[in-house]
Amino acid sequence: xxxxxxxxxxxxxxxxxxxxxxxxxxxxxxxxxxxxxxxxxxxxxxxxxxxxxxxxxxxxxxxxxxxxxxxxxxxxxxxxxxxxxxxxxxxxxxxxxxxxxxxxxxxxxxxxxxxxxxxxxxxxxxxxxxxxxxxxxxxxxxxxxxxxxxxxxxxxxxxxxxxxxxxxxxxxxxxxxxxxxxxxxxxxxxxxxxxxxxxxxxxxxxxxxxxxxxxxxxxxxxxxxxxxxxxxxxxxxxxxxxxxxxxxxxxxxxxxxxxxxxxxxxxxxxxxxxxxxxxxxxxxxxxxxxxxxxxxxxxxxxxxxxxxxxxxxxxxxxxxxxxxxxxxxxxxxxxxxxxxxxxxxxxxxxxxxxxxxxxxxxxxxxxxxxxxxxxxxxxxxxxxxxxxxxxxxx
Amino acid sequence: xxxxxxxxxxxxxxxxxxxxxxxxxxxxxxxxxxxxxxxxxxxxxxxxxxxxxxxxxxxxxxxxxxxxxxxxxxxxxxxxxxxxxxxxxxxxxxxxxxxxxxxxxxxxxxxxxxxxxxxxxxxxxxxxxxxxxxxxxxxxxxxxxxxxxxxxxxxxxxxxxxxxxxxxxxxxxxxxxxxxxxxxxxxxxxxxxxxxxxxxxxxxxxxxxxxxxxxxxxxxxxxxxxxxxxxxxxxxxxxxxxxxxxxxxxxxxxxxxxxxxxxxxxxxxxxxxxxxxxxxxxxxxxxxxxxxxxxxxxxxxxxxxxxxxxxxxxxxxxxxxxxxxxxxxxxxxxxxxxxxxxxxxxxxxxxxxxxxxxxxxxxxxxxxxxxxxxxxxxxxxxxxxxxxxxxxxx
Numbered sequence: 036x037x038x039x040x041x042x043x044x045x046x047x048x049x050x051x052x053x054x055x056x057x058x059x060x061x062x063x064x065x066x067x068x069x070x071x072x073x074x075x076x077x078x079x080x081x082x083x084x085x086x087x088x089x090x091x092x093x094x095x096x097x098x099x100x101x102x103x104x105x106x107x108x109x110x111x112x113x114x115x116x117x118x119x120x121x122x123x124x125x126x127x128x129x130x131x132x133x134x135x136x137x138x139x140x141x142x143x144x145x146x147x148x149x150x151x152x153x154x155x156x157x158x159x160x161x162x163x164x165x166x167x168x169x170x171x172x173x174x175x176x177x178x179x180x181x182x183x184x185x186x187x188x189x190x191x192x193x194x195x196x197x198x199x200x201x202x203x204x205x206x207x208x209x210x211x212x213x214x215x216x217x218x219x220x221x222x223x224x225x226x227x228x229x230x231x232x233x234x235x236x237x238x239x240x241x242x243x244x245x246x247x248x249x250x251x252x253x254x255x256x257x258x259x260x261x262x263x264x265x266x267x268x269x270x271x272x273x274x275x276x277x278x279x280x281x282x283x284x285x286x287x288x289x290x291x292x293x294x295x296x297x298x299x300x301x302x303x304x305x306x307x308x309x310x311x312x313x314x315x316x317x318x319x320x321x322x323x324x325x326x327x328x329x330x331x332x333x334x335x336x337x338x339x340x341x342x343x344x345x346x347x348x349x350x351x352x353x354x355x356x357x358x359x360x361x362x363x364x365x366x367x368x369x370x371x372x373x374x375x376x377x378x379x380x381x382x383x384x385x386x387x388x389x390x391x392x393x394x395x396x397x398x399x400x401x402x403x404x405x406x407x408x409x410x411x412x413x414x415x416x417x418x419x420x421x422x423x424x425x426x427x428x429x
Numbered sequence: 430x431x432x433x434x435x436x437x438x439x440x441x442x443x444x445x446x447x448x449x450x451x452x453x454x455x456x457x458x459x460x461x462x463x464x465x466x467x468x469x470x471x472x473x474x475x476x477x478x479x480x481x482x483x484x485x486x487x488x489x490x491x492x493x494x495x496x497x498x499x500x501x502x503x504x505x506x507x508x509x510x511x512x513x514x515x516x517x518x519x520x521x522x523x524x525x526x527x528x529x530x531x532x533x534x535x536x537x538x539x540x541x542x543x544x545x546x547x548x549x550x551x552x553x554x555x556x557x558x559x560x561x562x563x564x565x566x567x568x569x570x571x572x573x574x575x576x577x578x579x580x581x582x583x584x585x586x587x588x589x590x591x592x593x594x595x596x597x598x599x600x601x602x603x604x605x606x607x608x609x610x611x612x613x614x615x616x617x618x619x620x621x622x623x624x625x626x627x628x629x630x631x632x633x634x635x636x637x638x639x640x641x642x643x644x645x646x647x648x649x650x651x652x653x654x655x656x657x658x659x660x661x662x663x664x665x666x667x668x669x670x671x672x673x674x675x676x677x678x679x680x681x682x683x684x685x686x687x688x689x690x691x692x693x694x695x696x697x698x699x700x701x702x703x704x705x706x707x708x709x710x711x712x713x714x715x716x717x718x719x720x721x722x723x724x725x726x727x728x729x730x731x732x733x734x735x736x737x738x739x740x741x742x743x744x745x746x747x748x749x750x751x752x753x754x755x756x757x758x759x760x761x762x763x764x765x766x767x768x769x770x771x772x773x774x775x776x777x778x779x780x781x782x783x784x785x786x787x788x789x790x791x792x793x794x795x796x797x798x799x800x801x802x803x804x805x806x807x808x809x810x811x812x813x814x815x816x817x818x819x820x821x822x823x
Contacts, residue, residue: 036693036700037569040544044703045696080492090487098474102677138532138681138710145709150434167706174707175431283496285715287532299430302439306430309438312561313568315539316532320714321679 043170050074053389060387070416071389072404075214075365077282079335079407085281088329092322101325105318108308109136109290113328117290120331125263130295135307136319138287140250140276141167146314147272147291148175148206150306151244156205158246161191163368163396165214165248174314177205181397189218189359189368193227200235206244207232211261212251215396215403216368217344217361219255222262229268236270242298245271250289253280253334255363256341265294272303277327279365282335288323340365343406343413350417351404355429365407368393371400372427382426386419437564444468447783454781464810465783466798469608469759471676473729473801479675482723486716495719499712502702503530503684507722511684514725519657524689529701530713532681534644534670535561540708541666541685542569542600544700545638550599552640555585557762557790559608559642568708571599575791583612583753583762587621594629600638601626605655606645609790609797610762611738611755613649616656623662630664636692639665644683647674647728649757650735659688666697671721673759676729682717734759737800737807744811745798749823759801762787765794766821776820780813 053073060069092101108114114131121129137143148158154176160168161184172179182199185192191209200207207228211220220228228245236243247264252275255261264271276289293304318324348358348367358369369390371379376392380402383390393401406413447467454463486495502508508525515523531537542552548570554562555578566573576593579586585603594601601622605614614622622639630637641658646669649655658665670683687698712718742752742761752763763784765773770786774796777784787795800807 036697037544037547037704040700040703040707041696042703043706044544044699044701074498076493076497078493081496086487086492090484093480093484093487098480099470099472099676102475102679103470104468104678138714141711142709150431150438153431170707171709174709282493284498285496285712285718287711287714302435303430305438306434307438309434309436310431312437313434313564314708315536315565315568317535317681318679320532320681320717322716323714324679 049395050391053391056384057389064387067415069387069389070412070419072406072408073389073391075405075407076284077279077335077407078409079282079339081282082330082333082335084333085283085326085330088326089322092325096325102321105136105321105324107311107318109134109319110321110324110328113324116328116331121292124332125266127263127265128295129292133293133295133300133304135291135304135311136324137289137291137311138316138319139278139289140248140274141171142287142316143274143276143289143291144168144171144208144246144248145174146307146310146316147246147274148172148177149310149314150303151175151246152177152205155203157201157203158206158208159196159199159204160208160210163189163213163215163393163398163401165210166395168208189213189216190220190224191228193231196228197231200231200243202239202241204235204243206246208246208248210248212255212361212363214251214364215366215393216359217364217366218359219259219261219362222260225262225264225267232268232270242270244297246274247271248274250276250279251364254337254340254365256337256344257362259362261363269294270297272297280334281330283323286320286323288319288327339410340407343408343410346410347404347406347413351420354421354424356424365405367404367406368398369402369404371402372424372429374400376400376402383423386423388416388419388423443789444785447785450778451783458781461809463781463783464806464813466800466802467783467785469799469801470678471673471729471801472803473676473733475676476724476727476729478727479677479720479724482720483716486719490719496715499530499715499718501705501712503528503713504715504718504722507718510722510725515686518726519660521657521659522689523686527687527689527694527698529685529698529705530718531683531685531705532710532713533672533683534642534668535565536681536710537668537670537683537685538562538565538602538640538642539568540701540704540710541640541668542566542571543704543708544697545569545640545666546571546599549597551595551597552600552602553590553593553598554602554604557583557607557609557787557792557795559604560789562602583607583610584614584618585622587625590622591625594637596633596635598629598637600640602640602642604642606649606755606757608645608758609760609787610753611758611760612753613653613655613756616654619656619658619661626662626664636664638691640668641665642668644670644673645758648731648734648759650731650738651756653756655757663688664691666691674728675724677717680714680717682713682721733804734801737802737804740804741798741800741807745814748815748818750818759799761798761800762792763796763798765796766818766823768794770794770796777817780817782810782813782817
């Protein structure tokens with residue numbers, strides 16, 4: 036039996052543990068008195084057009100075609116709709132023959148890194164980062180290096196990156212809006228990042244690819260803009276998922292977009308196709324591919340999350356907690372008022388508050404609070420947060 | 430860029446080439462005069478209950494739950510329904526906690542082999558075999574060894590297997606009903622196979638797992654029975670897919686069932702969970718999981734394929750072709766009347782007959798004819814087959 040796979044399967048995740056704890060507490064004190072902020076599962080319904088389109092496809096399309104194999108890279112008309120949308124929405128060149136439909140973001144990233152990396156390569160990302168990045172990089176035979184970010188803003192620290200890039204750096208992986216910090220990388224950051232990657236690519240006489248994990252692209256608040264990366268850096272691969280924007284996380288639908296003008300773009304795209312094949316993906320689920328083609332530019336009602344953020348961040352600050360203002364995604368990354376974030380999460384459990392320690396995201400002394408929950412639960416949880424703050428002497 | 434992935438992505442498959450050729454010929458001579466027997470894409474509609482259940486789920490279930498993440502191994506109620514069905518249909522012990530929902534058969538096999546194998550291990554299968562097995566084994570770090578079968582019946586040659594099993598043999602992979610031969614392994618074959626694997630496991634002081642790829646289990650004709658493997662060999666992992674039985678190949682839904690009494694079954698199951706995670710699978714598509722729970726024991730109208738088989742096999746024999754009678758699946762594996770099967774396929778193209786050379790399935794001198802097509806197309810194709818036979822001097 037394979038030891039790596041056994042370890043990946045048997046280490047119960049912190050979030051899973053919290054889930055089980057929450058279920059038990061719900062039995063003891065009632066579900067309405069347990070405040071689970073641990074899961075990044077959208078709480079807003081998919082837009083009505085999603086259900087309507089699914090039903091219409093089922094009622095009107097030929098079933099063997101609707102549910103049949105699509106080509107491995109995805110149905111052409113679906114890729115065409117996405118390419119057209121990318122061009123229209125972001126004003127960048129796009130091409131259906133550089134889009135590869137996937138079973139969601141985890142598949143997009145595993146396939147992309149497997150296409151880019153060789154054994155012994157390095158993938159660089161920034162703390163805090165989504166825990167599974169390590170798994171994705173290691174499947175690709177690479178090592179994940181997670182660099183510290185600016186401790187005040189969680190923006191990329193370009194000087195730190197400058198020193199870290201080496202000849203085995205195959206890719207830099209970014210996630211903006213970020214899970215777990217909610218931070219969005221602004222245009223200036225992206226410009227500096229692109230300039231540095233160009234410089235290092237020249238210096239090492241190779242191409243360092245920029246891989247951008249974008250499940251939260253649509254989840255931004257106020258006037259915040261998320262720069263479209265192919266505009267700034269040629270050698271970019273966009274990994275997108277509809278899990279969060281259309282509230283379809285269980286359906287596993289997303290795509291990889293290789294910038295058509297990237298270095299050896301055609302070979303990279305073919306390597307993406309090969310990696311998908313090697314990892315056992317035959318095609319992305321066909322019904323949801325066809326749905327996606329009809330839902331370009333549509334999102335769930337994001338304003339609900341913005342209201343949640345304002346209510347919760349406002350209250351927590353009032354109680355004395357510190358956190359960076361999240362511009363996007365649906366997480367608050369809050370400074371734990373004691374050094375040991377795990378101990379703080381244990382303390383929170385006494386008040387039936389289920390928070391995730393930031394240690395797993397590579398950032399000690401923080402907790403992640405997912406606010407993709409009902410407004411009502413947030414309101415009910417506030418007295419518990421207040422008591423927790425008092426116990427911590429805030 | 431990764432060389433293995435590039436090669437897997439850039440080698441155009443024979444079937445893909447045929448598909449393009451067929452499209453071109455259709456433009457030249459009319460689609461009704463091109464006879465494409467190359468694809469294993471079900472031609473029978475999914476049963477009506479599939480469409481009805483999907484619509485009912487969409488109309489009645491809470492959308493955020495319906496489309497939300499399930500646990501990584503699959504929704505519990507879905508796994509329970511499958512475990513209950515396995516027990517009821519096959520009279521074997523079963524358990525939802527040993528079932529892992531997957532994105533179809535290719536995912537099931539890649540995950541299972543990755544869970545079982547270590548670098549340098551060997552997976553044994555039997556010719557003819559589904560081409561992608563080599564890719565799945567190599568992703569798991571193993572080498573695929575494809576042994577010749579009995580040349581008359583395409584049953585397993587136990588003596589050949591006996592000599593081939595070595596200390597690096599981690600798994601034996603079988604596929605019955607077989608793609609491309611349509612052959613079903615009878616109870617006697619399975620008993621001999623199980624006995625040999627027990628003996629070799631003892632001799633090498635290790636467990637040799639039996640992995641069974643069963644997308645065609647439900648597609649058998651007449652009174653033929655497909656033995657359920659866990660009854661005969663304890664250390665069995667069943668890889669199942671609903672692609673063919675419910676005509677849902679594009680939706681990517683299947684499962685892995687680790688026999689609960691297998692050696693270190695719990696560890697193996699956890700390794701399966703870990704391999705799924707490592708390969709980028711988060712959960713199987715949630716809507717189709719929930720569909721599956723309500724469609725246990727239901728199949729598309731298989732009698733259509735049986736009628737196709739009888740019509741086509743009968744006619745081809747009448748014209749002088751030789752083939753083993755297929756008891757299941759929807760393929761005829763026909764002896765090419767000339768030594769070079771590729772040359773024969775080229776010859777067939779002159780008559781607008783699109784057949785797949787058996788060389789890719791590890792069996793030289795044969796062609797695969799997929800009869801999951803419309804009855805009408807088979808009828809229209811018969812004069813072309815007759816002319817082809819005449820040209821070959823049959």
